[in-house]
Amino acid sequence: MARELVPLLLFQSALLASVSSQQGTACDRPNLGPNIVVDLLQRYFQSGAELFLSCRQGYSPLSGPSSIVCNNRGEWTKTNLKCIPKRCPYPDEPPNGYVFYEDNLYQSTTNYTCHQGYVLHGVSSAECLHNGTWSAPPPECKSVQCDLAPIPRFGMIVYDKIISGNTTEYGLGGTYKCIPPYVVTGNARGECTADGTWTEPPECRPVTCPPPQPIRNGYMSDTSQREFAFTEAIKYGCNGDYTIDGSLEIVCQDTGEWSPQPVCMAPCTVGIQRGRILYNGRKIWIADFTPNRVYHRDIVSVYCMNEARKCGYAVPIQCINGKLKIPECYEEPGKLHYDLRSGSLPSEIKQC
């Protein structure tokens, strides 16, 4: 913007020449509107004197004319000249910051602040100058920086995103991990905070489990009576016809306890003397079922008689840890009946 206001000041043309000829008529100092200036050297002006008006620094002229003349009745000619304050451009909000202003007129101020986690580089306030420019450009809001995260002994941090260099930005987080058998004790999350420091890191403490307990009717892969470290595992198995229920392996957990032990479940004997069973889709005479043994959770059926309808039907039963309950409806035939008339047993006649 140009320095447009300075010049148009005073011009008193032909002032001295008219003094003698226009006797008796003179003008007082003119009464001018706000912010209008004129370079007044004297109290009285002869008729014909012309005054050039201008606006005070920081104000611009609006309408006119910009000069007045003292007429021969001793009055100044009229002017509609107004001086209005200059405007600065509307101030911009800095990236990651806020701008506060009430107005953009000459002499008004604008204030700047930064978002949390950002620091202000530059001015925190600026004024609208007489030439319609702000006294300073908007500041920059730069992100708060932290050093790299503090790392506990036997530990590490996995940042939420890849970082480059040896500083981290406000808001960046990470998850702490410890090298087994050490376990994170404290808050596993860390973060670069608004004051430029990292949150307190957790500790890495060693965790061990007591020697594992043997299981009944089973064995384990390691019987040494030592402490086991976090993440160490041992295997279990069951003797003979026992069936494992649960996980084959237990693991020392970060709590210092083992994961749940499995249990060895006993096989069952089918408790009938004379009759046929249905097992794995086959009908077998119990006398031919050797060894008489089904495993934990196995399902085996025995046959019952529907007396009313004279038909037979299979009743499934399940072996649960050595127990196989023969249903009430099952009737064990007498030896004679079984030997001579086995064809009339519920398993042999028409099925219901």
Ligand SMILES: *[C@@H]1O[C@H](CO)[C@@H](O)[C@H](O)[C@H]1NC(C)=O
């Ligand atoms: C406006 O005025 C200020 C202070 O007098 C000066 O530093 C700046 O250069 C001026 N700007 C223009 C565009 O004239």
Ligand SMILES: *[C@@H]1O[C@H](CO)[C@@H](O)[C@H](O)[C@H]1NC(C)=O
């Ligand atoms: C700018 O900050 C000053 C000093 O804190 C305060 O007096 C003024 O009201 C603020 N102006 C605005 C527009 O917020």
Ligand SMILES: *[C@@H]1O[C@H](CO)[C@@H](O)[C@H](O)[C@H]1NC(C)=O
């Ligand atoms: C960061 O790295 C730069 C160069 O790689 C080095 O000059 C500066 O001292 C380092 N700062 C810290 C805090 O390690």
